[in-house]
Amino acid sequence: xxxxxxxxxxxxxxxxxxxxxxxxxxxxxxxxxxxxxxxxxxxxxxxxxxxxxxxxxxxxxxxxxxxxxxxxxxxxxxxxxxxxxxxxxxxxxxxxxxxxxxxxxxxxxxxxx
Amino acid sequence: xxxxxxxxxxxxxxxxxxxxxxxxxxxxxxxxxxxxxxxxxxxxxxxxxxxxxxxxxxxxxxxxxxxxxxxxxxxxxxxxxxxxxxxxxxxxxxxxxxxxxxxxxxxxxxxxxxxxxxxxxxxxxxxxxxxxxxxxxxxxxxxxxxxxxxxxxxxxxxxxxxxxxxxxxxxxxxxxxxxxxxxxxxxxxxxxxxxxxxxxxxxxxxxxxxxxxxxxxxxxxxxxxxxxxxxxxxxxxxxxxxxxxxxxxxxxxxxxxxxxxxxxxxxxxxxxxxxxxxxxxxxxxxxxxxxxxxxxxxxxxxxxxxxxxxxxxxxxxxxxxxxxxxxxxxxxxxxxxxxxxxxxxxxxxxxxxxxxxxxxxxxxxxxxxxxxxxxxxxxxxxxxxxxxxxxxxxxxxxxxxxxxxxxxxxxxxxxxxxxxxxxxxxxxxxxxxxxxxxxxxxxxxxxxxxxxxxxxxxxxxxxxxxxxxxxxxxxxxxx
Numbered sequence: 001x002x003x004x005x006x007x008x009x010x011x012x013x014x015x016x017x018x019x020x021x022x023x024x025x026x027x028x029x030x031x032x033x034x035x036x037x038x039x040x041x042x043x044x045x046x047x048x049x050x051x052x053x054x055x056x057x058x059x060x061x062x063x064x065x066x067x068x069x070x071x072x073x074x075x076x077x078x079x080x081x082x083x084x085x086x087x088x089x090x091x092x093x094x095x096x097x098x099x100x101x102x103x104x105x106x107x108x109x110x111x112x113x
Numbered sequence: 114x115x116x117x118x119x120x121x122x123x124x125x126x127x128x129x130x131x132x133x134x135x136x137x138x139x140x141x142x143x144x145x146x147x148x149x150x151x152x153x154x155x156x157x158x159x160x161x162x163x164x165x166x167x168x169x170x171x172x173x174x175x176x177x178x179x180x181x182x183x184x185x186x187x188x189x190x191x192x193x194x195x196x197x198x199x200x201x202x203x204x205x206x207x208x209x210x211x212x213x214x215x216x217x218x219x220x221x222x223x224x225x226x227x228x229x230x231x232x233x234x235x236x237x238x239x240x241x242x243x244x245x246x247x248x249x250x251x252x253x254x255x256x257x258x259x260x261x262x263x264x265x266x267x268x269x270x271x272x273x274x275x276x277x278x279x280x281x282x283x284x285x286x287x288x289x290x291x292x293x294x295x296x297x298x299x300x301x302x303x304x305x306x307x308x309x310x311x312x313x314x315x316x317x318x319x320x321x322x323x324x325x326x327x328x329x330x331x332x333x334x335x336x337x338x339x340x341x342x343x344x345x346x347x348x349x350x351x352x353x354x355x356x357x358x359x360x361x362x363x364x365x366x367x368x369x370x371x372x373x374x375x376x377x378x379x380x381x382x383x384x385x386x387x388x389x390x391x392x393x394x395x396x397x398x399x400x401x402x403x404x405x406x407x408x409x410x411x412x413x414x415x416x417x418x419x420x421x422x423x424x425x426x427x428x429x430x431x432x433x434x435x436x437x438x439x440x441x442x443x444x445x446x447x448x449x450x451x452x453x454x455x456x457x458x459x460x461x462x463x464x465x466x467x468x469x470x471x472x473x474x475x476x477x478x479x480x481x482x483x484x485x486x487x488x489x490x491x492x493x494x495x496x497x498x499x500x501x502x503x504x505x506x507x508x509x510x511x512x513x514x515x516x517x518x519x520x521x522x523x524x525x526x527x528x529x530x531x532x533x534x535x536x537x538x539x540x541x542x543x544x545x546x547x548x549x550x551x552x553x554x555x556x557x558x559x560x561x562x563x564x565x566x567x568x569x570x571x572x573x574x575x576x577x578x579x580x581x582x583x584x585x586x587x588x589x590x591x592x
Binding site: 010011044046083 | 365567575
C-alpha cells in the first residue's frame with residue numbers, strides 16, 4: 001500500500017479528477033495548500049505597488065492506493081497536470097503502514113478498495 | 114502595428130478632437146460670444162420650441178411663465194433626475210447578480226466590466242449615441258444632429274427637462290449595455306468587452322432607440338414600449354445571445370459526451386442583493402419614464418411591483434415542482450423576468466394584468482433557461498438571454514393582449530396593436546442579433562474575443578487584472 005501525495009496547480013484539479021476517475025481511481029482527498037518551489041513565488045500588483053507573493057496557492061492531493069494501482073495513478077497525474085512550465089508541482093510516494101475503513105473495520109487492501 | 118495600438122490611436126484621436134472642440138468653445142465664450150451651455154441658451158431654444166422629437170405637448174417653459182408652471186417644471190425635473198439616479202443604481206444590481214452567480218476567481222473582472230461599460234458608454238452616448246437616437250431629421254434611419262450636444266440641443270429634444278432628460282437617456286443606454294456582460298462572463302477578453310460596450314452605446318442601442326422613442330418608423334406604426342422591454346432589454350438580451358454564441362461555452366460547462374454540468378455561483382447572497390437592487394432601481398426605470406410628476410407614477414410603480422412579485426412566486430413554485438426545492442437562483446431570475454416583462458406595458462395594463470404577465474414571465478424564464486442551457490447548449494452564466502431577451506419580447510407582445518385602454522386583444526381592441534408589437538419585437542430580434550453577430554465576429558477576428566484556456570482556468574482576476582478578488586480567503590480550488 002502506498003500513499004501518493006501530489007502538489008498540483010489548482011486550475012488543473014478538475015481535469016486531474018476526471019482523468020483519475022476514468023482510471024477507476026475515485027477515492028482521493030483534496031486540500032488547499034500554500035507552497036514554494038523552484039518558482040520562488042510570483043508578483044502581483046495592487047494599486048500600483050508590486051508585491052512579491054512568495055507562497056503560491058497549490059492543491060494537495062492525497063491518494064491511498066494498492067501497489068498495482070501505483071504506476072497508473074502516477075502516470076495519470078503526470079499526463080494531466082503537466083504543462084511543461086515551472087510550477088507544475090511534485091509527487092511524493094510513501095509507504096502506507098495500515099488503512100482502516102471506520103464503517104466496517106476492514107483493514108489493508110479491502111479498506112483501500 | 115498591433116491591433117490594440119490602432120484602438121489606442123483611435124481613442125487618443127477622439128480625445129484630441131474633444132480638446133479641439135473644447136478650446137474653440139472656450140475661445141468663443143472668452144471673446145464675448147454666447148456660451149452654448151448658459152441658461153439663456155437653453156431657455157431660448159426651449160422657447161423657440163422647435164420640433165420636439167418627443168411629440169408630447171410642451172408647457173411654455175422658463176421661470177417667467179408663472180410660478181405654478183415653474184413649480185411643476187421643477188418638480189418634473191426633480192422626479193426625473195431622481196429616477197435617473199435610481200436607474201443608475203441598477204448598475205450595482207447587474208454587477209452583483211453577475212458576480213454572485215459566477216466563480217470567485219472572476220469577481221474583479223466582473224466589477225471592472227460593469228463599471229467600465231458605464232464609463233465608456235457614458236462618453237460614447239454623449240459623443241455619438243444621443244445624436245443618433247434623438248436627432249432624427251430628414252434621414253429616417255437614425256439621427257444626424259445633436260452630436261456632442263449643447264444646452265440648446267438637449268432643450269430642442271426636450272424643452273422642459275433638458276440635461277435631466279439627457280442623463281435619463283444615458284442611464285437607460287448603460288442598462289442595455291451592461292445586460293450583455295452577464296452572458297459573456299468568465300471568458301471574455303477585457304479589452305474586447307470595452308470595444309463592445311463602446312459600439313452598443315454609440316450605435317446599436319441608439320439606432321433602435323431612434324426607431325421607437327426617437328420618433329422613427331416603429332413609433333409611427335404605434336409601437337408601444339413604455340419603458341423599454343424591447344428597446345433596452347430585448348436589444349441587450351439578443352446582443353447577449355450573439356456574444357454567448359460567438360464565445361462558446363466556458364471550459365467544463367459541457368462534457369465531450371454531451372453532459373451538461375452546473376458551474377455554481379460563488380455567492381448567492383450577493384446575487385440576491387443584486388436582484389433587490391434591480392427591483393429598487395426599476396422604481397426609477399418604469400415610473401420615471403413618465404418624465405413628469407403625474408398620478409400615473411404610483412400606478413406604474415404598483416404594476417411594476419406586482420409583476421416582480423408574481424414572477425418571484427411563479428418561478429419559485431415552478432422550480433420547486435421541477436426540482437423539489439425552492440431554488441433561489443431560479444426565483445431571483447423569476448423576479449427579473451417579471452420586471453423585464455412588465456416594463457413595456459406598465460402604464461396600460463391593469464394591476465391584475467400585471468400579475469398575469471409577471472407570473473407567466475416567471476414560468477417562461479425557467480423554460481427558456483432550461484431550453485438554452487440543455488437543448489441549444491449555449492452557456493449563459495446568469496441567464497441574461499432568458500431574462501432580458503425572451504421575457505422582454507414576451508412582455509412587449511403582452512401589451513398587445515393586456516393593454517387595458519381598449520387597444521389590447523383581451524379588451525376588445527382587436528389584433529392591430531398585437532401585430533404592431535410583434536413587428537417591433539421582431540425588429541429588435543433581427544437588428545440586435547444580426548448586428549451583434551457581425552460585431553462580435555469582427556472583434557474576434559481582430560483583437561480576439563476570448564481568453565486562452567489557461568487564463569480562463571486560472572481566472573480572469575489574476576490574468577487580466579493582476580490581482581485577486583478575495584486574496585485572504587480559501588479560493589484555491591476551481592471547478
